[in-house]
Amino acid sequence: xxxxxNKILDAAVSLAEEGGFxxxxxxxxxxxxxxxxxxxYRRFRSKEDMLVAALDREAQALExxxxxxxxxxxxxxxxxxxxxxxxxxxxxxxxxxxRAVLRAVASGVPEVAGKIAVYHGRIAGxxxxxxxxxxxxxxxxxxxxxxxxxxxxxLQQFWFAALVGWSASLIxxxxxxxxxxxxxxxxIRGIPLEG
Amino acid sequence: xxxxxNKILDAAVSLAEEGGFxxxxxxxxxxxxxxxxxxxYRRFRSKEDMLVAALDREAQALExxxxxxxxxxxxxxxxxxxxxxxxxxxxxxxxxxxRAVLRAVASGVPEVAGKIAVYHGRIAGxxxxxxxxxxxxxxxxxxxxxxxxxxxxxLQQFWFAALVGWSASLIxxxxxxxxxxxxxxxxIRGIPLEG
DNA sequence: TTCGAGAGTGAAACACGTTTCACTTTCGCC
DNA sequence: GGCGAAAGTGAAACGTGTTTCACTCTCGAA
Numbered sequence: 027x028x029x030x031x032n033k034i035l036d037a038a039v040s041l042a043e044e045g046g047f048x049x050x051x052x053x054x055x056x057x058x059x060x061x062x063x064x065x066x067y068r069r070f071r072s073k074e075d076m077l078v079a080a081l082d083r084e085a086q087a088l089e090x091x092x093x094x095x096x097x098x099x100x101x102x103x104x105x106x107x108x109x110x111x112x113x114x115x116x117x118x119x120x121x122x123x124x125r126a127v128l129r130a131v132a133s134g135v136p137e138v139a140g141k142i143a144v145y146h147g148r149i150a151g152x153x154x155x156x157x158x159x160x161x162x163x164x165x166x167x168x169x170x171x172x173x174x175x176x177x178x179x180x181l182q183q184f185w186f187a188a189l190v191g192w193s194a195s196l197i198x199x200x201x202x203x204x205x206x207x208x209x210x211x212x213x214i215r216g217i218p219l220e221g
Numbered sequence: 222x223x224x225x226x227n228k229i230l231d232a233a234v235s236l237a238e239e240g241g242f243x244x245x246x247x248x249x250x251x252x253x254x255x256x257x258x259x260x261x262y263r264r265f266r267s268k269e270d271m272l273v274a275a276l277d278r279e280a281q282a283l284e285x286x287x288x289x290x291x292x293x294x295x296x297x298x299x300x301x302x303x304x305x306x307x308x309x310x311x312x313x314x315x316x317x318x319x320r321a322v323l324r325a326v327a328s329g330v331p332e333v334a335g336k337i338a339v340y341h342g343r344i345a346g347x348x349x350x351x352x353x354x355x356x357x358x359x360x361x362x363x364x365x366x367x368x369x370x371x372x373x374x375x376l377q378q379f380w381f382a383a384l385v386g387w388s389a390s391l392i393x394x395x396x397x398x399x400x401x402x403x404x405x406x407x408x409i410r411g412i413p414l415e416g
Numbered sequence: 417t418t419c420g421a422g423a424g425t426g427a428a429a430c431a432c433g434t435t436t437c438a439c440t441t442t443c444g445c446c
Numbered sequence: 447g448g449c450g451a452a453a454g455t456g457a458a459a460c461g462t463g464t465t466t467c468a469c470t471c472t473c474g475a476a
Contacts (some may be wrong), residue, residue, distance in 0.1 A: 030424085047329070052463060062425040064466090073463070125329050132327030134242070134320045134388040142389050179392075180400060187382030193329050194337060196374075205375060212407050225454090247433060257455040259436090268433070417476100424471070431464080441454070446447105 031069055033059040035080045039123060042077065047126040050077070071137045077130035078138045082145045088113065092152050096160045103214045105156040107207035110185055113149075114206065117189060118199045125193045132190065150178040157214075177213055184209040226264055228254040230275045234318060237272065242321040245272070266332045272325035273333045277340045283308065287347050291355045298409050300351040302402030305380055308344075309401065312384060313394045320388045327385060345373040352409075372408055379404045 037058035041050045052073060056063045070076035092109065099105035117124040131142060151165045154174045158165075170178070188202040197205070232253035236245045247268060251258045265271035287304065294300035312319040326337060346360045349369045353360075365373070383397040392400070 048462095051461090063464090064426075065424050067464070068423070129327060129329050131389075132324065132385050134324050134385070136390075139390050143391060146391060180404070183382040183386060183400070184379060184404075186385070187378035190327060190381065190385075191374075191378050194334055196338070196341070205378075209375075212410075243432095246431090258434090259456070260454050262434070263453070419474105419476085421474100422472090425469080427467095429464105429466080431462100433461090433463105435460075436458085438457100439455080442452085444449105444451095446449080 030059070030061060030065065032083075034061060034066055034069060034076070035083055038076050039080050042080075042123040042126040043120050044122065046122040047077075047129045049122075050126060072135060074130040074133045074135045075138050075141065077127050078141045078145065081127045081131070082141060082148070084116075085145055085148045088116065089148055089152055092155065097156050102157045102159065103207075103211045105159060106153060106181065106210045106214070109152060109156045110181075110206045110210065111203050113185070114189075114199065114203050118192070118202070124189070128186075128189055128193050131186075146179075146182060149182055150175065153178040153181055180213055181206070181210055184213075225254070225256060225260065227278075229256060229261055229264060229271070230278055233271055234275050237275075237318040237321040238315050239317065241317040242272075242324045244317075245321060267330060269325040269328045269330045270333045270336065272322050273336045273340065276322045276326070277336060277343070279311075280340055280343045283311065284343055284347055287350065292351050297352045297354065298402075298406045300354060301348060301376065301405045301409070304347060304351045305376075305401045305405065306398050308380070309384070309394065309398050313387070313397070319384070323381075323384055323388050326381070341374075341377060344377055345370065348373040348376060375408060376401070376405055 034055060037055045038050055041054060041058065050073060052066060053063060055076070056066045059066070066076075070079060097105045097108040097112070099108050117127075130138070150170075154165050154170050155162075157174060157177065162168075185202075185206045188197065188205045191197040192199060192202050229250060232250045233245055236249060236253065245268060247261060248258060250271070251261045254261070261271075265274060292300045292303040292307070294303050312322075325333070345365075349360050349365050350357075352369060352372065357363075380397075380401045383392065383400050386392045387394060387397045
């Protein structure tokens with residue numbers, strides 16, 4: 027059941043936090059989760075699949091938290107920036123884990139594309155809710171407009187790009203936050219001019 | 222010498238074109254290049270290192286080509302977009318190879334960080350030259366301003382993220398080009414307002 | 417209570433990246 | 447021509463992701 031699955035993800039996350047992608051050895055994950063290797067592979071098609079699942083589990087939690095206490099801010103730009111600051115801190119607080127997950131996402135392994143798409147959709151929903159603000163309709167009620175989907179998708183890409191840059195030591199955590207909120211500001215200001 | 226090194230890279234590229242990252246088996250690369258496995262590892266510290274080296278070799282060629290025939294366009298935005306269109310086509314023309322290389326770059330393997338930085342610098346130079354236009358001073362003559370470096374770095378990051386999205390089947394080639402040139406437009410328009 | 421399906425198990429085996437090492441070849445320099 | 451260093455060789459070995467398989471366990475439906 028879900029129980030075993032969560033135990034496996036817990037073990038994977040904990041190993042990733044300690045030593046990153048390479049430290050997540052499938053045999054070790056299985057041992058730490060008190061589960062057979064075969065079970066692990068019944069649940070997750072590959073190591074990348076497993077790490078992306080861990081990421082999505084976290085995104086679910088984040089989704090819930092954001093629904094309970096939506097980001098404050100007078101303008102869409104402020105609210106979106108506030109969300110990204112929070113999300114960035116959440117990732118970077120566990121640097122090794124973050125790197126491991128980024129590597130899994132960027133691996134391009136085809137079997138995980140579906141899980142990544144789900145994750146993307148989840149984050150897009152959060153972003154759109156932040157755009158609309160606490161008084162706007164929920165995404166699950168009012169489907170996103172084309173404009174909203176585009177902004178959400180591009181912002182996510184920007185964020186991802188910044189995180190990869192951070193992972194490769196090209197930019198700092200501070201710059202990740204700055205660049206992303208900068209992108210949010212100009213994207214939100216910029217897109218309406220186009221369409 | 223360089224000769225052997227190039228033979229190895231040729232073999233790697235050819236295998237990557239056929240079947241992507243997984244099809245690049247170090248033993249096969251060595252065999253195809255008529256070289257011992259040990260030689261391959263003397264030249265490249267890992268598979269990722271090798272693929273990033275292949276990417277940089279291609280970037281060198283691109284650099285040369287751009288210097289000979291700089292991108293046309295009246296505005297910086299147009300010229301930069303034109304460059305990214307060309308670069309994107311160049312990558313995506315060989316989809317399997319592109320995916321393999323992206324995976325290597327995103328792997329976050331520390332030993333390749335240096336090579337990636339060199340590659341980044343190379344592309345940044347091309348972007349800055351495109352920003353300045355055919356009549357502006359060459360990057361090798363007039364060092365880039367802070368503004369130019371920032372724009373170049375952010376655009377590159379965004380382009381990379383879009384390619385990863387394409388690699389994961391989240392967006393199409395067309396969208397990569399559109400989103401990147403859109404990002405170029407608003408970044409170039411947006412940044413001066415800040416500083 | 418029994419039955420069947422699906423989940424879990426554990427051990428072995430395989431594939432492939434990477435390391436190691438003793439040996440040979442190549443090459444610039446005296 | 448002879449020498450030493452660097453490059454190249456090839457084969458074996460190791461670690462780890464992944465697969466396989468025969469077996470056992472769990473649990474809900476009949």
